[in-house]
Amino acid sequence: MPSSDREPQASLIVGSELRELSRVSAWVQDWAQRQRLPARVAQQLDLCSTEAVTNIMTHGTGEEAAHGSILLRLGWQDGDVALEVEDGGCPFDPLQTPDPVPASSLDQAHVGGWGIPIVRRFSDGMHYRREDGRNCLTLLFRPTAPP
Amino acid sequence: MELRTEQLAEGIEKISLIGRLDSAGTQEIDMRFAALVATRKLLAVVDMSEVSFLASIGIRTLITNARAQKQRGGEMALASPQPLVEDVLKVAGIDTIIPLYPDVDTACSALKAGAE
Numbered sequence: 001m002p003s004s005d006r007e008p009q010a011s012l013i014v015g016s017e018l019r020e021l022s023r024v025s026a027w028v029q030d031w032a033q034r035q036r037l038p039a040r041v042a043q044q045l046d047l048c049s050t051e052a053v054t055n056i057m058t059h060g061t062g063e064e065a066a067h068g069s070i071l072l073r074l075g076w077q078d079g080d081v082a083l084e085v086e087d088g089g090c091p092f093d094p095l096q097t098p099d100p101v102p103a104s105s106l107d108q109a110h111v112g113g114w115g116i117p118i119v120r121r122f123s124d125g126m127h128y129r130r131e132d133g134r135n136c137l138t139l140l141f142r143p144t145a146p147p
Numbered sequence: 148m149e150l151r152t153e154q155l156a157e158g159i160e161k162i163s164l165i166g167r168l169d170s171a172g173t174q175e176i177d178m179r180f181a182a183l184v185a186t187r188k189l190l191a192v193v194d195m196s197e198v199s200f201l202a203s204i205g206i207r208t209l210i211t212n213a214r215a216q217k218q219r220g221g222e223m224a225l226a227s228p229q230p231l232v233e234d235v236l237k238v239a240g241i242d243t244i245i246p247l248y249p250d251v252d253t254a255c256s257a258l259k260a261g262a263e
Contacts, residue, residue, distance in 0.1 A: 019170075021171065025167075025169070047202065047235070050169060050202050054202065102243070103244050104244075105244060106210070106214050106245065109240075111207040111210045111211055112207055113203075114203040115203040117239070118202075118235060118238055122234075
């Protein structure tokens, strides 16, 4: 896509209740459509933003709706789609979280903990920084990357 | 999110999930899904072909219900996921703990063979 079609950064602020996830998804899908992202990349962006935000909502403080708003930004960074997710919860670096051990049987399977492994698998880059008492997670998506 | 059931001729219950299996979607179907698979022994195939989105919260629903059905002595299989949904299932290793088939017919044959 010609770079002239690329709009400046878009942003969205949502509360930290799970019901806000539908707003996040609608916003991401709308942006992806305006930027004419390939369908697969748009789906990966939708999935990873859902997981990153869900993680903040449910793990940021151990309980839902306890630490105010979450700020999301979408834009372009050196040809990649960059999604930034910022929250004021306890310091939490998802890059340092080990993946759950894959289950060997249905009885032993972990029902949760798959959000970060999903983000790891479906984004093309992850960066975390703690700044001014806030968690800032950046996820990158390469529109030209093969599926 | 919608959940539809159909009794297939071979004594198999087909459970079709339609929509986004995300936080809102799982809330919409969780009670009905659990009521279906946790209360009696079944051979159940979950038709995933119309699930357009699977988040980690939906993985929880699938594992919980497959486990509940196993405890009843039956089996729950998954069939025909869309490509990205299948990739999400594989990240969590679901394909190794819940039988996953490319289509409903294959799932039915395998469930029947396993029950004999």
